[in-house]
Amino acid sequence: MAVGSSAARRVAATLAMLALTAAWTGSVAADPFATYREMLGEDNPAELAVARGQELWNTPRGPNNASLADCDLGLGPGVVRGAYAKLPRYFADTGSVMDFETRLVHCMISIQGFTRHELTERPFSERGARQTDLEVLTAYVAAQSRGAIIDVPQRVRQERESLARGRALFYRRAGPYDFACATCHSAEHRRIRLQELPDLTGAEGARSAFEHWPAYRISQGAVRTMQWRMADCVRQQRLPQLVFGSQVSIDLITYLGVLAKGGAMDAPSLRR
Amino acid sequence: MPAGQIVVLILLGLAGCGSARQAQAETADLTPGIRSSFMPRGQAGLDRLEQSEMQRLCSRAQPQELPARVKQRLQREALDSVRYPEDRRWLGDWQRGEQIAQSGVGLQYSDSAEAARGGNCYACHQISGTEIAFGTIGPSLYRYRQRNGDSIDSMRRTWARIWNAHAFNACSPMPRFGDAGILTPDQIRDLMALLLDPQSPVNR
Numbered sequence: 001m002a003v004g005s006s007a008a009r010r011v012a013a014t015l016a017m018l019a020l021t022a023a024w025t026g027s028v029a030a031d032p033f034a035t036y037r038e039m040l041g042e043d044n045p046a047e048l049a050v051a052r053g054q055e056l057w058n059t060p061r062g063p064n065n066a067s068l069a070d071c072d073l074g075l076g077p078g079v080v081r082g083a084y085a086k087l088p089r090y091f092a093d094t095g096s097v098m099d100f101e102t103r104l105v106h107c108m109i110s111i112q113g114f115t116r117h118e119l120t121e122r123p124f125s126e127r128g129a130r131q132t133d134l135e136v137l138t139a140y141v142a143a144q145s146r147g148a149i150i151d152v153p154q155r156v157r158q159e160r161e162s163l164a165r166g167r168a169l170f171y172r173r174a175g176p177y178d179f180a181c182a183t184c185h186s187a188e189h190r191r192i193r194l195q196e197l198p199d200l201t202g203a204e205g206a207r208s209a210f211e212h213w214p215a216y217r218i219s220q221g222a223v224r225t226m227q228w229r230m231a232d233c234v235r236q237q238r239l240p241q242l243v244f245g246s247q248v249s250i251d252l253i254t255y256l257g258v259l260a261k262g263g264a265m266d267a268p269s270l271r272r
Numbered sequence: 273m274p275a276g277q278i279v280v281l282i283l284l285g286l287a288g289c290g291s292a293r294q295a296q297a298e299t300a301d302l303t304p305g306i307r308s309s310f311m312p313r314g315q316a317g318l319d320r321l322e323q324s325e326m327q328r329l330c331s332r333a334q335p336q337e338l339p340a341r342v343k344q345r346l347q348r349e350a351l352d353s354v355r356y357p358e359d360r361r362w363l364g365d366w367q368r369g370e371q372i373a374q375s376g377v378g379l380q381y382s383d384s385a386e387a388a389r390g391g392n393c394y395a396c397h398q399i400s401g402t403e404i405a406f407g408t409i410g411p412s413l414y415r416y417r418q419r420n421g422d423s424i425d426s427m428r429r430t431w432a433r434i435w436n437a438h439a440f441n442a443c444s445p446m447p448r449f450g451d452a453g454i455l456t457p458d459q460i461r462d463l464m465a466l467l468l469d470p471q472s473p474v475n476r
Contacts, residue, residue: 168302173327175320176379176454177447180331184409192395192407201333238379240316246309 046139046216046268049131049223053140056133062112071107073100073141084141085148085265088254090158097162099253101227102245104137123244124228131223138214138225142267149264150210152257159254166255169248170200175238181252195272200256207263210256215271223268226253314381326350326438335443343442350438353451354431362427362464369466370473372459373399379454391455391463396446399466400473410446416467417475430467434460 057068057080073083074091088099094106101123108114125131131139154160173180184192185200199205213226224232230249234242242249312318323331326346329338336343375390377383393399396409420426432439435450449455455463466472 165302165305168331171333172302172323172331174323175316176452178327178330178445178452179447182333183445186333187409190407190409192409193405195407197409235380235382238316239320240310240318241313241381243309243311247305248309251305 044216044268044270045221046143046214046223046270049136049139049216050143050268051140052131053136053138053143056137057140062108062114064111064113066111066113068104068107068111068137071104071111073103080141080144082145082148084145084267085150086152088159088162088250088257089153090156095158097158097250097254099226099245099250100141101134101138101225102250104134104141105245120244124224124231125222127220127222135214135223135225139223139268142214142265145265146267147264149262150207150257150260152254152261154258162251162254163258165247166251166253166258169252170255177238179237181233181237200259203259203262206256206259210260211263211266212269212271214267215269217271219272224271315379315383315385316381326443330443338442346438346442347440350436350442350448350451351432353448354435354439355450355457356428356431357457357461361461362431363469364458364461364463364465366462366465366469366472366474368459369462369464370400372455372462373466374403389454389459391449391459393463402473413467414474417470417472420468422468427464427468430464431460434463 060067070077072078072091072093073080074086074089075083084100087103088097090097091103091106098106105116105119108119109116119134123132123134125135154163170181170185173183181200184190184197185205188199188202188205190197190199198209200209213229214223216222217224227244227249230252231242231244306321307318310318310321326349329335329342329346332338338346372391373393375388376392376395377387378389378392383389393413394403394406396407398406398408398412398414401414416430420430429440433446434455436448437444437446438448447454450457450460467474469475
């Protein structure tokens with residue numbers, strides 16, 4: 001836990017310094033979070049989740065008292081390194097395209113014997129609460145792809161159909177505000193309030209998004225996953241709750257991942 | 273129909289149209305997967321997943337490339353949807369308008385259905401000169417009165433834009449604040465004042 005306490009001290013010190021800096025200069029920096037990230041350096045609080053996730057991954061758990069060491073993330077049973085950068089992909093054993101989080105749930109059910117309901121009823125931690133197992137396992141596996149080149153496959157028909165649906169969903173307007181993903185994410189250098197919006201119609205914006213999730217969200221004090229990112233965008237779109245691991249969620253992640261091809265994973269990152 | 277016949281038909285379908293299937297994937301039919309991908313929550317029911325004709329036509333990368341007659345029809349229908357104030361009182365209270373422009377509350381499942389809704393105008397527009405946390409998806413509305421004048425025609429156009437922005441710009445990204453019932457006519461009057469009252473910080 002040495003890492004933890006040192007990270008916590010650095011976070012506290014950084015916040016204090018930021019507050020001082022803001023008071024001192026009396027100005028609003030263009031991106032105070034960039035300063036914050038720089039000051040945190042290697043001490044991303046997500047590293048705590050990565051460490052816990054690693055432990056969980058290797059510990060025999062569940063009704064079957066099995067670890068996840070044999071979970072096949074697409075590169076063969078037990079291969080974790082680089083796997084996150086190549087998901088979503090088609091899995092013959094389930095006959096479907098799965099993103100990392102959906103595949104993780106599949107492994108926890110089929111290998112460890114957990115039920116889908118207990119895993120997905122509350123996939124994301126409440127504010128201020130302990131991170132869920134899914135969140136820390138996602139942080140761990142993503143961290144094992146740091147530097148890996150994003151290569152979401154388009155080899156089989158199901159993967160190409162997922163991309164086609166994902167692209168169409170990206171432009172699909174619905175709900176009382178008539179919003180599509182594209183309403184906010186189809187031009188460069190646009191902002192909502194002061195928040196920069198990635199242009200998710202091109203490789204550069206898609207990479208900046210895909211490379212950095214999962215992320216430690218400073219405003220939430222927690223690691224958030226790509227499934228969370230999709231669901232929370234959909235909430236702001238004024239649509240109903242996006243179901244964890246649903247086809248729409250996977251198709252959107254496929255769209256983003258294929259567009260981000262060639263980028264280098266750098267997650268878990270620090271985000272606003 | 274005997275099972276064998278169905279199999280033959282399916283095989284014929286698969287063999288016959290590789291390129292057609294490719295094209296179909298391009299314009300993917302989203303309907304089957306969508307409903308099962310969502311759960312009703314709070315005030316957001318599954319009915320919100322259904323598309324109006326306008327939403328369907330505007331669901332594309334380049335809506336400006338729709339045929340001119342389609343865009344004209346969307347604009348005409350949008351203009352027809354506008355209900356102008358019967359008493360011809362265009363301007364309410366700009367201070368209330370500023371609060372409405374600041375508030376992002378409204379119609380998310382995380383919002384209380386009873387809470388007063390906002391327009392969240394600053395999310396996308398610069399409006400007053402003093403609020404620096406404004407978005408850039410929409411055009412700046414600073415100095416609106418100076419730029420657009422305060423003729424009855426300007427009032428009508430501004431009201432119509434807030435009510436249903438597709439009236440002048442088919443497939444506008446802006447929500448239809450009046451037509452979709454997001455804001456009340458009184459709230460729109462207050463926003464009108466924020467934009468057009470000479471005393472509003474937008475114009476002072």
